[in-house]
Amino acid sequence: MAVKININPFIAYALKRFGIMMLTFSVALFLIFILPRMIPGNPLASTIFRLTQGGITSPEQLKATERMLLETFKLYEPLHIQFVDFISKLIHGDLGTSILFYPLSVADLIALYLPWTLLLMIPAVSLSWFIGNYIGVVAAMNRNKFVDKVVLTIFMILQGVPPYVLGMYLILLLAVYMPIFPTGGGWPPGMVPRLSVEFVLAYLKHYILPFLSIFISSLGGWGLSMRSIAVQELASDYMEYTIRGVGLSQKKVVNYLFKCSALPQIVGLAIVLGWSVAGSVLTEIVFGYPGIGMIFWRAINAQDYPLIQGIFIIIIATLLLANYISELLFAYIDPRARYAYVGVQ
Amino acid sequence: MISSISSTIIRLFRIKKFAIGLLILLVVLFIGIVGPAIYEVSPTRTIGRRYVPPGEKYPLGTDALGRDVLAQFLHGIRGSLYVGAIASAISLSLAIFLGTIAAVFGGLVDKIVMTLSEILLLIPSILLMMLLAAYLPERSLWIVAVVIGITSWAGWCRGFRSRTLSILSSEFINLAILSGASRLNIIIRDIVPIIAPYVLAAFAMLFSYSIMAEVGLTLVGVGMTKDVTLGLMLYVAQIYANISQGIWWTIVPPSITVTLIFLSLYMIATSIDELFSYR
Amino acid sequence: MSKVILEVKNLTKVYRIGLIRQKEIVAVNNINFNVKEGEIISLVGESGSGKTTTARIILRLLRPTSGNVLFNGKDIWRDIRNRKELKWYWRNVNGVFQDPYSSFNPTHTIRFVMLRKFNLFDEEMDYDTKISMIKEALKEVGLIPEEILDKRSFELSGGMRQRVLIAQIFLIRPKLVIADEPTSMIDATLRLSLLDLFLKLRDEFKTSQIFITHDLGLATYTSDRILVMYKGKIVEEGTPEEILNKPSHPYTKKLLESVPKLYSKWFT
Ligand SMILES: Nc1ncnc2c1ncn2[C@@H]1O[C@H](COP(=O)(O)OP(=O)(O)OP(=O)(O)O)[C@@H](O)[C@H]1O
Ligand SMILES: [Mg+2]
Numbered sequence: 067m068a069v070k071i072n073i074n075p076f077i078a079y080a081l082k083r084f085g086i087m088m089l090t091f092s093v094a095l096f097l098i099f100i101l102p103r104m105i106p107g108n109p110l111a112s113t114i115f116r117l118t119q120g121g122i123t124s125p126e127q128l129k130a131t132e133r134m135l136l137e138t139f140k141l142y143e144p145l146h147i148q149f150v151d152f153i154s155k156l157i158h159g160d161l162g163t164s165i166l167f168y169p170l171s172v173a174d175l176i177a178l179y180l181p182w183t184l185l186l187m188i189p190a191v192s193l194s195w196f197i198g199n200y201i202g203v204v205a206a207m208n209r210n211k212f213v214d215k216v217v218l219t220i221f222m223i224l225q226g227v228p229p230y231v232l233g234m235y236l237i238l239l240l241a242v243y244m245p246i247f248p249t250g251g252g253w254p255p256g257m258v259p260r261l262s263v264e265f266v267l268a269y270l271k272h273y274i275l276p277f278l279s280i281f282i283s284s285l286g287g288w289g290l291s292m293r294s295i296a297v298q299e300l301a302s303d304y305m306e307y308t309i310r311g312v313g314l315s316q317k318k319v320v321n322y323l324f325k326c327s328a329l330p331q332i333v334g335l336a337i338v339l340g341w342s343v344a345g346s347v348l349t350e351i352v353f354g355y356p357g358i359g360m361i362f363w364r365a366i367n368a369q370d371y372p373l374i375q376g377i378f379i380i381i382i383a384t385l386l387l388a389n390y391i392s393e394l395l396f397a398y399i400d401p402r403a404r405y406a407y408v409g410v411q
Numbered sequence: 412m413i414s415s416i417s418s419t420i421i422r423l424f425r426i427k428k429f430a431i432g433l434l435i436l437l438v439v440l441f442i443g444i445v446g447p448a449i450y451e452v453s454p455t456r457t458i459g460r461r462y463v464p465p466g467e468k469y470p471l472g473t474d475a476l477g478r479d480v481l482a483q484f485l486h487g488i489r490g491s492l493y494v495g496a497i498a499s500a501i502s503l504s505l506a507i508f509l510g511t512i513a514a515v516f517g518g519l520v521d522k523i524v525m526t527l528s529e530i531l532l533l534i535p536s537i538l539l540m541m542l543l544a545a546y547l548p549e550r551s552l553w554i555v556a557v558v559i560g561i562t563s564w565a566g567w568c569r570g571f572r573s574r575t576l577s578i579l580s581s582e583f584i585n586l587a588i589l590s591g592a593s594r595l596n597i598i599i600r601d602i603v604p605i606i607a608p609y610v611l612a613a614f615a616m617l618f619s620y621s622i623m624a625e626v627g628l629t630l631v632g633v634g635m636t637k638d639v640t641l642g643l644m645l646y647v648a649q650i651y652a653n654i655s656q657g658i659w660w661t662i663v664p665p666s667i668t669v670t671l672i673f674l675s676l677y678m679i680a681t682s683i684d685e686l687f688s689y690r
Numbered sequence: 691m692s693k694v695i696l697e698v699k700n701l702t703k704v705y706r707i708g709l710i711r712q713k714e715i716v717a718v719n720n721i722n723f724n725v726k727e728g729e730i731i732s733l734v735g736e737s738g739s740g741k742t743t744t745a746r747i748i749l750r751l752l753r754p755t756s757g758n759v760l761f762n763g764k765d766i767w768r769d770i771r772n773r774k775e776l777k778w779y780w781r782n783v784n785g786v787f788q789d790p791y792s793s794f795n796p797t798h799t800i801r802f803v804m805l806r807k808f809n810l811f812d813e814e815m816d817y818d819t820k821i822s823m824i825k826e827a828l829k830e831v832g833l834i835p836e837e838i839l840d841k842r843s844f845e846l847s848g849g850m851r852q853r854v855l856i857a858q859i860f861l862i863r864p865k866l867v868i869a870d871e872p873t874s875m876i877d878a879t880l881r882l883s884l885l886d887l888f889l890k891l892r893d894e895f896k897t898s899q900i901f902i903t904h905d906l907g908l909a910t911y912t913s914d915r916i917l918v919m920y921k922g923k924i925v926e927e928g929t930p931e932e933i934l935n936k937p938s939h940p941y942t943k944k945l946l947e948s949v950p951k952l953y954s955k956w957f958t
Contacts, residue, residue: 226670352630581792587806592809605796
């Protein structure tokens, strides 16, 4: 007979989910490590060979790059030693040195570009969360009426338009045919980012289109899921009672419904914010916006493996962390979730 | 049997959403299948000046390399449909197989499949695809489709597992056994008819998802390098900065088509779901 | 003295759940009873007492952990193996379940459901004979065959579905029916008319019945003998009069307190 230890279910749940997160992270790390080394023809080795053979002109730089690459990947060592090295460097926060932006380190590059991505994604996603959900509630209140049908149709179409496609159209429309905004970039060429009115204004001008494309294209998803949550909520007895019995005004009901139904959506917001680094890659490419997605693209096209690897690790780590936080948040709000996971056995 | 199938089809068509979705899909399929055979211009050869706007000579103009955009468009649709079909077939088979054995065997098998799918759900499949594709030097349609297929089964696998579990725990399976029905008969007459609409809906969703994923991958530069797809058209337009030059004819046709394919399949999938969710 | 057709000997079922820290649930704990020809016995007990588990084992849908079930002297797990013997067994022992909603595959018509039962028949019959037998059975339970044959279960009410299930019993006329709470999900006003169908089954075909319920009142209405089940064990056994007048086990006394006066006054 096992000794029964009474652990706080919330802590048990938190520990269990932490285990899953770490397991996932290990799998991801393992994949990141093993894939370039396992794929037939060993693309990593051939790229390193190609890079050390040509492309780089000055002999000092060639030597340095070669040394750095051998140092980073240690391809001459047996696989398990390479793996131990890979992990121990990671623990020390050493992600290697970029080939493309030599001699900048991968960690520095990420620290340099990540803020721009966050500056774009966090406001855009949060605002579309708020407005999309609000419209979703209003649609649910007017279920099967004209407003609802129009909203449903628009949201459905928006769901089918990825942000980067929307971005292309926005550029065509508002930057090429009606040259109101610049066609891309983060700020005018030649300008250096600093905290001056002149720079902020120029930056905002470049900011609006990518912001809009992310904002508009994520409205649909939020709106549709909120609508179905709110419809269920409306059908519940206590809502019936609150609306009929207490006789609230339409506006108050919308606000109340919004508060009731927003809980599961908050978790969604946390997940999407975690996703945002990954999700912004394509939008940044289309707009030439100088965030993490942009350098990721350049890294891929230049086959800058240390940089590719580093960005992957960062993206997956933020994602898992955001997901973990949102799970805890959800369990904190809704105790059923944690009991469901821990099991009432 | 036959009458019940036809009455189901009639009911399906009564749903306007389904009819519109199917119509759009059929048109796109038709263009993708028949188009390249009728319009016999090579999509990969330079045939004229670059950036000729749409006109009599080139119905959709030419691209940055002086290639015929209409030919690219027609072949691109075909290529994207191929990717969608192959990728969704792979992920659907994986989802059905793993989901069903997890439900039927339970225990350790179930634990393993569930943990695996949880991990796969936590790592966004688009990242996994990028990771896989980034290290593959030469990427044909097949490779891209396989990469998409093996990374996107997790969510649907869980769906199939819970469906199968709920069917297996239904009393009607027991009653079928008590009617002397054989195992095979139960699978064919009880389980397949309930799962089939779900499979259809899953296929539609995975199909559109795969087409979108190919576009995304290729646009990032880790997708197609050999065969023409809608993604490759957008990629070429992107690297030659066609958008900021206002060269709309290389961008609008492929991007609208991708959206249309997604929407039509989404409409089909949701109406199948609505029709077959027996109360 | 009529002959015993079913014997349940030392029947035990233990469920094991969990993978690493296994937990055992003893759902049925060493129970013994038998059923005579034409007899209706009731298995009464609260939720989770192991009634359904017992029913499933007797219907040969679930393997017991230990113990035996003998039908006409044959051990149903040892002596019944191939399809032919299985069909023979289910032709003779069949069941009706609690949930009329999950008892039907939503993609099947009533016609298909009824026709399927002919799997259990040895004799060859043509389609028209089968259909006329089906119609006969549906009429016996008070349904109008023409109206429902081509409907699917979700077009029928709960009571109608349960009648269709009972019609299947009328069709195959087994020696023993196991009815697992057949009325618990049915509107109270329809209950008695369904119970009458089970009595009719006994009167017309001498069908023995194991009637499972958590309602002692219902049990006294239909049965010759009542077995009270509590936490996997049979704690009391007797005729309805015996149980009502001098219950011995404290659990039975508790059950009795909850029986509506309507039933009990017939026996005092
Ligand atoms: N498949 C199973 N796996 C694990 N435990 C089970 C399973 N089926 C039943 N049990 C457990 O066995 C015990 C007896 O269940 P059973 O369904 O036989 O009770 P019951 O008397 O029919 O109850 P009810 O009146 O609710 O139908 C319960 O504790 C139940 O949780
Ligand atoms: Mg039961």
